[in-house]
Amino acid sequence: MKRLLVFVVSDSVGETGDHVAKAIISQFRPSFEETIIRRFPHIQSEELIRKIVHLAVKQNALIVYTLVQQEMRTFLNELCEKEKIHAVDIIGPGLKSMAAFMEEIPLETPGIVHQLDDDYFKKIEAIEFAVKYDDGRDPRGLLQADIVLIGVSRTSKTPLSQYLAHKRYKVANVPLVPEVDPPDELFMIDSNKCIGLVISPEKLNYIRKERLISLGLNDDAVYAQHNRILEEIKYFEKIVDRIGCQVIDVTNKAVEETANVIIEYIATYK
Structure with a gap:
């Protein structure tokens, strides 16, 4: 042969x-x-x-x-x-x-096709990262993330994480609850890549009540009470001051709008 x-x-x-x-x-x-x-x-x-x-x-x-x-x-x-x-x-x-x-x-x-393939796989990797490190599931992800979002419950942390992941950013998010100490890793990361999400008590009260109703629960639960919300926001401010990170008010912002603000901010310190 x-x-x-x-x-x-x-x-x-x-x-x-x-x-x-x-x-x-x-x-x-x-x-x-x-x-x-x-x-x-x-x-x-x-x-x-x-x-x-x-x-x-x-x-x-x-x-x-x-x-x-x-x-x-x-x-x-x-x-x-x-x-x-x-x-x-x-x-x-x-x-x-x-x-x-x-x-x-x-x-x-x-190499155009190869560049597009690389871009696609980076996006998939970022999406998988956002799912894996959503809601503070594994604090080790904070050290690997491009962006870390923190805030009280119902401040759009998860939707924002997914939206930013589609822009190829690896995002982890951590919910802040007064009864639970934040992971140590949160205070080890560069404060520039940490973003605090804040919302007005009135807006948060409305969102939480709607959430309870959608779950078939009474809207007068502690979770949605005004005093509880003020307590959580006060705790949030305490953590933010300790980290020294940027804070964005998401009260009247769509997810896309908040994401663009975050992207612009992140770009300024890279």
């Missing part, structure tokens, strides 16, 4: 060329016996292309390439023809057809 050596040349990480090369090879050698695939990623200069072609000549390799810049594709193709090396252009024909169909010129920017 003839030995097969394939060079995958890409101006990005080379995953597309690698997958396509394997899909083609599998139609001839399902077990990939006597087959070697070597990837050459981030190739964006004619000098590197010349070296790869020279190596392909020396080792009798087939070149499969995914180069988005037409100038680079043309250079590689002409060099392969000159050296009588077989080369397969994976992305060029598709770009040409798409450009003709859309009547637009391609960006020819390497």
Whole structure:
């Protein structure tokens, strides 16, 4: 059986060329016996292309390439023809057809898909982080978070955590209750990344009563009583003073509005 050596040349990480090369090879050698695939990623200069072609000549390799810049594709193709090396252009024909169909010129920017994938996975990671460290479940998350939200119950800590997570921020939140000491980790973090959320007693009284009613409970429970709310807010102010963190009044703010204020604030100290 003839030995097969394939060079995958890409101006990005080379995953597309690698997958396509394997899909083609599998139609001839399902077990990939006597087959070697070597990837050459981030190739964006004619000098590197010349070296790869020279190596392909020396080792009798087939070149499969995914180069988005037409100038680079043309250079590689002409060099392969000159050296009588077989080369397969994976992305060029598709770009040409798409450009003709859309009547637009391609960006020819390497690695866009990979950048989008990275962005997607960062967002998923942030969302999972927000769920894991919601409501003070695990104080260890405070030390890993980009943003830490603190406040009394019903100040939109969880919705804010999720909204900010979609913006790729790792957010943990801690509810403040007078009867429960905050975790030690809360006083170990950089105060600049801690945000206190405060709300007017009247608004909080209304929100808590509505919450109790939605749960089928009486709206006169201690949880919604005015004196209890004042006690919780006083305790909140005590903790905030100890940390020395920024405080945002969320009384008349939508989650998106509060999130934008937080993002702008966080950006100022990074």
